[in-house]
Amino acid sequence: MTPRVLLSRLPFRTRLAAAIAGLFLLAGIALLAFVVLLARYGTAQQAEGISVTYGDVPTDPTTPFEPAHPTRLQHPPPVTDDVAVVEKIEQTVQAVQDTALRQMILWSAVGLVVLALFAGFLGWWLAGRALRPVAAMTDAARRISEQNLHQRLSLTGSDDELHRLADTFDTMLDRLERAFESQRRFVANASHELKTPLAAQRTTLQVGLADPLPVHLVDVREDLLATNREAEQLIDALLLLARSDRGLDQTESVDLVATARLVTAELAPLAAVRGVRIDSGLDTPLVVRGDTVLLRHLLTNVIRNAVQYNCPDGHVRVRFDATTVTVTNTGALVPAERIPDLFEPFRRLDTDRTATTGHGLGLPVAASVAEAHHATLTARPGPKGGLIVTLRFPCA
Structure with missing residues (x-):
């Protein structure tokens, strides 16, 4: 170094x-x-x-000793035993x-x-x-988060460089607070404003196109209802993404193993339709602090993604240890350089990951929820295909 x-x-x-x-x-x-x-x-x-110049000292003690001055010695005496x-x-x-x-x-x-x-x-x-x-x-900047953006540095003193820096930081916090407030209002109102018309549309389809129907309208009704369900799922995913991005309002102890049991039971019919076997190793306990609903959606998205993008007669393995959840599935080979694309909204690797099987929001929503819980969600290609997705929580 x-x-x-x-x-x-x-x-x-x-x-x-x-x-x-x-x-x-x-x-x-x-x-x-x-x-x-x-x-x-x-x-x-x-x-x-x-x-x-050193001279001999007189032997008579009554005779005063006067050293020779250098300027008086025009011709110095010859060197003898008594004079040096x-x-x-x-x-x-x-x-x-x-x-x-x-x-x-x-x-x-x-x-x-x-x-x-x-x-x-x-x-x-x-x-x-x-x-x-x-x-x-x-210290003040560390205390300020999306939950208390109303706090300010409010630095006092002379108008110097530090004072101007603090004022700039406070101005930035003002803009952030307005942006977060706008997002909170959107999340609070979007559920009613977006989902209510879809619910009314679904009811209209079910009542207006109730049986008996001509044969040629049965398929039309099913297509319309399927489209309506997909729109609701898309809105739910977007609202969940917005909710997780704005952080956690409150937390509680969540048993992820029990949550995973519920999720795998819910996804069992989908796995059976696709011929995929879910192998859950749920013996190791894992309890974390977080939002129960968000964490359930996180596990649902990760495991559903593993079931949905699999191969016939494939399998999904869910494993727990002290701080991590690992979900491994079989499937097609995934290039390592394309892994980051999986965590981008509405991004898919190829035409096999089509819109008929999802909206490309599963892993992005899961990653956002993990970040809100100070956890990390990573993925890497499996040695024989598929993905190995790891959810790692901070140590307690």
């Missing part, structure tokens, strides 16, 4: 504090180097021309200079590291203070 990738995974506050400490450290190193160069140059200039004259002691001056520089660099470096750590801690604290409004906005 490269340092850039590792750094990018750190929290923003940590990266900001590290950047402040790093800039302080670089600035301190540059200042220290500048001071060292000037100090070395200055001491070298002062050391030039220095001469040191050393001029321009470059080695001594250089040694003193190097020692002083080393000590200065050592303690300056120690102080620089300590101050850099302090600057990093101070940067961490300042970053926390600066990002406190962002943290408050994040």
